[in-house]
Amino acid sequence: MIAALRRALARLASLFTRSADDRELDEELELHLAALEAEHLRRGASGEEARRLARQELGNLTELREAHRATRGVPLLDSLWRDLRAAVRSLRRDAALTTSALLIVGLGIGASVTVFSVVDALLIRPLPFADADRLVWIANGESDNLSAQTTQVRNLQELREAARSFDDIAGFSPFYGVGDVRLTGDDAPERVTLVPVTAGFFPLLGVRPTEGRFFTADEARWGAPRTVVLSHGFWQRRYNGDPAVVGRGIVLDGEAATIAGVLPPTFDFAATFTPGRPADLFEPFPLAPETNRRGNTLALIGRLASGATLEQAAAEAKAIAGRFPVGREGDHRRNKLDPNLSPLRIRVAGAFRFGIGVVAAAVGFLLLLICANVSNLLLAKGATRRREMAVRAALGAGRGRLIRQLLVEGAVLATGGALLGIAVATLAIGMIGSLQGTAIPLLQDVRLDRSALLFAVLATAVTALGTGLLPALQISTTSPQAALADGGRGSTRAGGRLRRALVMTEMAVVCVMLTGAGLLTRSLINVLRVQPGFDPSGVVTVRVDPDASYRTVAEQVAYFDALLEQVLAVPGVETAGLTDALPFGNNFGWRRWNADLPGQEQEDGPKPLVRLIDGDYFHAMRLSLLTGRAFTRADDATAEPVVIVNEPLAQLLWPGRDAVGQRLRSSGVIRQVVGVVSEARYFSLEQASGPEMYFPMRQSPHFQVIDLVVRTPEGASTIAPALMTALGRVDRNLPAMTVRTLTRLMDDTLFTRRSIALLVVGFACFGLLLASLGLYAVIAYAVAQRRQEIGVRMALGATPGAVRRQVLRETLALAAAGMAVGIPAAWLTSKAIRGLLFGVTPTDPLTAVAVLSALVVVAALAGLIPARHAARVDPISALQSG
Amino acid sequence: MGETRSDILQGTLDLMVLKTLDQEGSLHGYGLAHRIESLSDNLLRVNQGTIYLCLVRLVQKGWISSSWGRSENNRRAKFYAITRAGRKQLRAETDNWARIAGVMAKLLSATGARP
Numbered sequence: 001m002i003a004a005l006r007r008a009l010a011r012l013a014s015l016f017t018r019s020a021d022d023r024e025l026d027e028e029l030e031l032h033l034a035a036l037e038a039e040h041l042r043r044g045a046s047g048e049e050a051r052r053l054a055r056q057e058l059g060n061l062t063e064l065r066e067a068h069r070a071t072r073g074v075p076l077l078d079s080l081w082r083d084l085r086a087a088v089r090s091l092r093r094d095a096a097l098t099t100s101a102l103l104i105v106g107l108g109i110g111a112s113v114t115v116f117s118v119v120d121a122l123l124i125r126p127l128p129f130a131d132a133d134r135l136v137w138i139a140n141g142e143s144d145n146l147s148a149q150t151t152q153v154r155n156l157q158e159l160r161e162a163a164r165s166f167d168d169i170a171g172f173s174p175f176y177g178v179g180d181v182r183l184t185g186d187d188a189p190e191r192v193t194l195v196p197v198t199a200g201f202f203p204l205l206g207v208r209p210t211e212g213r214f215f216t217a218d219e220a221r222w223g224a225p226r227t228v229v230l231s232h233g234f235w236q237r238r239y240n241g242d243p244a245v246v247g248r249g250i251v252l253d254g255e256a257a258t259i260a261g262v263l264p265p266t267f268d269f270a271a272t273f274t275p276g277r278p279a280d281l282f283e284p285f286p287l288a289p290e291t292n293r294r295g296n297t298l299a300l301i302g303r304l305a306s307g308a309t310l311e312q313a314a315a316e317a318k319a320i321a322g323r324f325p326v327g328r329e330g331d332h333r334r335n336k337l338d339p340n341l342s343p344l345r346i347r348v349a350g351a352f353r354f355g356i357g358v359v360a361a362a363v364g365f366l367l368l369l370i371c372a373n374v375s376n377l378l379l380a381k382g383a384t385r386r387r388e389m390a391v392r393a394a395l396g397a398g399r400g401r402l403i404r405q406l407l408v409e410g411a412v413l414a415t416g417g418a419l420l421g422i423a424v425a426t427l428a429i430g431m432i433g434s435l436q437g438t439a440i441p442l443l444q445d446v447r448l449d450r451s452a453l454l455f456a457v458l459a460t461a462v463t464a465l466g467t468g469l470l471p472a473l474q475i476s477t478t479s480p481q482a483a484l485a486d487g488g489r490g491s492t493r494a495g496g497r498l499r500r501a502l503v504m505t506e507m508a509v510v511c512v513m514l515t516g517a518g519l520l521t522r523s524l525i526n527v528l529r530v531q532p533g534f535d536p537s538g539v540v541t542v543r544v545d546p547d548a549s550y551r552t553v554a555e556q557v558a559y560f561d562a563l564l565e566q567v568l569a570v571p572g573v574e575t576a577g578l579t580d581a582l583p584f585g586n587n588f589g590w591r592r593w594n595a596d597l598p599g600q601e602q603e604d605g606p607k608p609l610v611r612l613i614d615g616d617y618f619h620a621m622r623l624s625l626l627t628g629r630a631f632t633r634a635d636d637a638t639a640e641p642v643v644i645v646n647e648p649l650a651q652l653l654w655p656g657r658d659a660v661g662q663r664l665r666s667s668g669v670i671r672q673v674v675g676v677v678s679e680a681r682y683f684s685l686e687q688a689s690g691p692e693m694y695f696p697m698r699q700s701p702h703f704q705v706i707d708l709v710v711r712t713p714e715g716a717s718t719i720a721p722a723l724m725t726a727l728g729r730v731d732r733n734l735p736a737m738t739v740r741t742l743t744r745l746m747d748d749t750l751f752t753r754r755s756i757a758l759l760v761v762g763f764a765c766f767g768l769l770l771a772s773l774g775l776y777a778v779i780a781y782a783v784a785q786r787r788q789e790i791g792v793r794m795a796l797g798a799t800p801g802a803v804r805r806q807v808l809r810e811t812l813a814l815a816a817a818g819m820a821v822g823i824p825a826a827w828l829t830s831k832a833i834r835g836l837l838f839g840v841t842p843t844d845p846l847t848a849v850a851v852l853s854a855l856v857v858v859a860a861l862a863g864l865i866p867a868r869h870a871a872r873v874d875p876i877s878a879l880q881s882g
Numbered sequence: 883m884g885e886t887r888s889d890i891l892q893g894t895l896d897l898m899v900l901k902t903l904d905q906e907g908s909l910h911g912y913g914l915a916h917r918i919e920s921l922s923d924n925l926l927r928v929n930q931g932t933i934y935l936c937l938v939r940l941v942q943k944g945w946i947s948s949s950w951g952r953s954e955n956n957r958r959a960k961f962y963a964i965t966r967a968g969r970k971q972l973r974a975e976t977d978n979w980a981r982i983a984g985v986m987a988k989l990l991s992a993t994g995a996r997p
Contacts, residue, residue: 002967003945004943006942006943010941011942027960028959031957039916058931061931071938
């Protein structure tokens, strides 16, 4: 055992001392020869004779040196090097084939490494926090919407006190907007994004400041002087990474604040928690009665105590929250808490887990196709090389060596392709990293790192084996005699069957990919066809919330009046309105208030979404008013409270009756219904909003964010300058916010669906190209092989047309066999993507027909060229060449 | 096939080299071949080069060691000597060989007795 190990090590070591070892052996042999010669001389042989005898006795020196080298070294590595050089030579001979194989493998590996990197960042790699496995997201209720998952301050405090399965629970307020806060007091004034977090938030995540410190308990008290912590990016951008910034005073919305510390570069708040809404500053969120009154404000994160499981924590949190005095008998200011726990990792990747999985599966299929295709190319090459292989086998090359050489060829192709693929992936990953403002979390963390490279190596190994194995097996199962006797045409019955099976598999795989692509495309089209209830085209919007200087409602109303007057005077503006809940705007559209018939208040009655509007909002949005009237300027604080309901709410409260003129009670106020409007899709095109009600802003000034909505036939860029000038006339402090179009906002909500569909369609098309190439190669090769047979048939009277038809028939039969397997397989796999489908079923007949016709057309095209070649065979030359 | 014969031969040659080196102390390649040749009559007459394959294998296994020295006529030569592991191996192989030889002798004489 030890001896064997020593020997293996010595052999490996000898790889590096090869020439020295050779020289030493030569020296020994020389000495040996001289001694033998001397001995023969002593015995009386002549000089010439003695030398001859000595050589004879020592044996063939060249052979001995070879054998010595083999004994000494690692024979496999030695010959592997030879195989490698032979493979490169052989691949260079077929430059066209090699180039296409390299390109195919390169694109395939590039695509799979890119997708892996995204999967890794989103699903595999731990979140960039200490001991991130123990972090738990504590949602309130079952909603997918971040704002609707928030919890009241009091509930957080009591849960934190009582729960034993958590080390700590902290939270942040997700109700911040990008550029909400005006920063002045040092350099140029700037709109910044400020996120309120509870004092325990950063310590809970295990984040440490690179400069200064985080918030003290004192600073987190209600009414304490403002302190902020800077994000690393903001610190670099505005303060050039100056450490002296700690302790400096700044002014936020006219209020003095002190910089307490700076976050590390690894902490990217927005990428993890609120993708698309990057944060510049953080301030303490006081846990106080004053903030408790605001209702549900905090998104909660807990750290599990050691030894506690997620299930225990969930059960405990539910039990604690169940004891909170909420409801009619309890504190009417107290909101319900329905804790819904999930690992933070899952919550962050959230809705994208599934889509990413689908894309990863598509890439997997693509890689399979690539293996099949390159394998096919090598098989075709192998068929023409059968004679070479047969000759080598006849000359004594072992079967193992021939197989090894083909495997090495596959490996060389795969490695070359992988290098290309890594270049492709580097480009693609760079592009993904620069995608800003998407709703997909952690995209900035996508990078080509060690695990991605490891994956590339694995994919390469799989490709190498997948491409080299079949040709190697095929070559090795034919006997040299058969191959040689065949005169080079090759009786590749077995090989032909193998290649046909490969092409059929390719067709089946493409079937699956195309079906998925078709279903996702149809879903996207269906979503795009959804009527959101308003007309987003021709609407531009600007954030215009009044700042703290407008203290009273009257002042705010005056501000709105002036603003609308100025905006309506801008040439090109058709009409304009204001809203606190811009569709697709991700602001405050989640807010639900009770709406009950007066005198019939119920705990679990309807809770419609609340929208505050002013101006000509319905006309600007082209939201159709079904009956009744819109709000006017007369619907102010002095007039009777009014409300406009949407159709679902009208149906819910007054089924079968006219809602106009009815009354409803909401938050203690009885309002008269003056109109009914159609339903507007607020969150996304896929999701209906359900019951909604609109209050006039003048009667219910409980807004946090106000968006101006302008309908104009001009483009956003055309009207923007005049619009901003008009706004500046109202308030020169009005922030220079960007003018956005509603269409753009709607497109952003479709980003994920669109990307997934685009990627899957792209991969499927690439797959279709590969499969058609494979089909073409098989048929073309079969035609070339059967030239003589075709010649005979034509000499016996077959027309070119008949020959052409036969080849086409064969091609289509091959494709059909693939589809026969592919369509049921496609239906089975499509069930898995049901969650992404919209308005189509997995077995959508239209998609199936489209896929089948696409495949038939492509198969016919692939068969056409070989069929024409076959029809053009000249019987005489074909028979003579045999 | 030829493989088995050379395997036996290889094992035999290994044993011969170990035994010779154990008896004679350190020897160079030619000296070893000469010594084995004179002990084994004609067995190694055909191809003395084989001994070098045997030597490199034994060195790799750690049963013999090699060092450069001076030959009788003062030329640079590589000398081989048995190591402690080699001696242990030699004892084991000797026992083994004796057993096999005994079995073979018994077997062959039994076959010879059959009418």
